[in-house]
Amino acid sequence: MSDRVEQLLRSALVPVDPPEALSDRLERGLSELTEAAATELADWELSAMRDPRNWGRPVAAVVVGSVAAGGLVLVRARQQQKKRQATGLHALEKSIRGVADDIEKRLRG
Amino acid sequence: MAMADKEQLDRDFTELYRDHLRDVYSYAYYRVGNHHDAEDLTEQTFLQAYRHFERAQRESDGRPLRPWLIRIAHNLAANFYRDRSRRPMTQLDDASILQEPHGTEELVEEREEVKEVLEGVSKLPDDRREALIMRFALGMDNREIARALGRSEGATKVLIHRAIKQLEENLEEERGE
Numbered sequence: 001m002s003d004r005v006e007q008l009l010r011s012a013l014v015p016v017d018p019p020e021a022l023s024d025r026l027e028r029g030l031s032e033l034t035e036a037a038a039t040e041l042a043d044w045e046l047s048a049m050r051d052p053r054n055w056g057r058p059v060a061a062v063v064v065g066s067v068a069a070g071g072l073v074l075v076r077a078r079q080q081q082k083k084r085q086a087t088g089l090h091a092l093e094k095s096i097r098g099v100a101d102d103i104e105k106r107l108r109g
Numbered sequence: 110m111a112m113a114d115k116e117q118l119d120r121d122f123t124e125l126y127r128d129h130l131r132d133v134y135s136y137a138y139y140r141v142g143n144h145h146d147a148e149d150l151t152e153q154t155f156l157q158a159y160r161h162f163e164r165a166q167r168e169s170d171g172r173p174l175r176p177w178l179i180r181i182a183h184n185l186a187a188n189f190y191r192d193r194s195r196r197p198m199t200q201l202d203d204a205s206i207l208q209e210p211h212g213t214e215e216l217v218e219e220r221e222e223v224k225e226v227l228e229g230v231s232k233l234p235d236d237r238r239e240a241l242i243m244r245f246a247l248g249m250d251n252r253e254i255a256r257a258l259g260r261s262e263g264a265t266k267v268l269i270h271r272a273i274k275q276l277e278e279n280l281e282e283e284r285g286e
Contacts, residue, residue: 002273002274002277005226005276005277005280006223008222008272009226009230009245009273009276010242010245011219011223012223012226012230012245013130013139013242013245013246015131015132015246015247016131016134016135016139016147016246017131017134018131018134019144022151022152023130025152025260026126026130026151027126029152029156030122030123030155030156033156033159034119034122034159039113044152052188054243070139080124
């Protein structure tokens with residue numbers, strides 16, 4: 001009978017497509033999360049450049065004539081900053097972190 | 110991490126998400142038994158996966174990340190039951206094969222058998238039920254299931270064999286054979 005049971009299991013446990021609304025919600029949530037992480041990274045790179053202990057990297061970039069690389073980071077950081085102020089992304093970023101922390105607490109608690 | 114690395118990481122994660130959203134959702138659905146909780150579990154799985162993706166990718170050594178993703182869902186599902194004192198229960202009416210309208214007598218009979226099998230699966234011990242979900246709903250092989258459950262391949266093979274055997278015995282018992 002094992003073969004028959006396996007055949008029935010194949011018929012019973014079919015893959016289930018996620019609802020479209022979930023895909024949309026998830027994609028939106030992940031985009032917000034990745035954007036928030038990118039903003040954080042840009043801010044971190046900017047602040048790291050202000051710290052003399054981290055000047056090795058930008059200095060090396062200048063030596064090889066890549067000043068633009070540092071400039072790009074600055075421009076990106078400024079753009080992100082502007083965007084964040086304009087769209088309230090900061091609040092969103094905070095709320096995503098809040099939700100994530102809450103989920104973690106609930107799952108651990 | 111530099112911005113370029115981050116962008117590459119995000120592209121890789123997007124690919125992982127697209128390739129395995131259906132797997133994670135299917136696993137979650139058969140694990141928790143309803144669409145509402147399955148959606149929550151899927152969402153939490155990907156959020157958790159994103160947080161640890163860089164490390165997982167580094168440590169995977171080029172191996173597929175599906176077992177890692179399913180392991181996250183598995184751990185979250187375990188916590189879900191612990192927190193809410195719930196037991197998994199498949200809502201049989203939602204299973205696609207059971208939704209088909211009328212058919213021949215043979216089809217109706219098969220639908221009944223499928224229903225019995227689903228009920229039987231939901232009554233198996235957690236590890237056996239999960240192994241069957243991974244094997245049949247997700248099409249994972251022994252190696253992948255072993256990685257997802259944190260067992261050896263040999264132990265996984267035995268687990269699946271015993272799960273099918275137990276299910277078969279339970280079905281026979283219920284039919285009074």
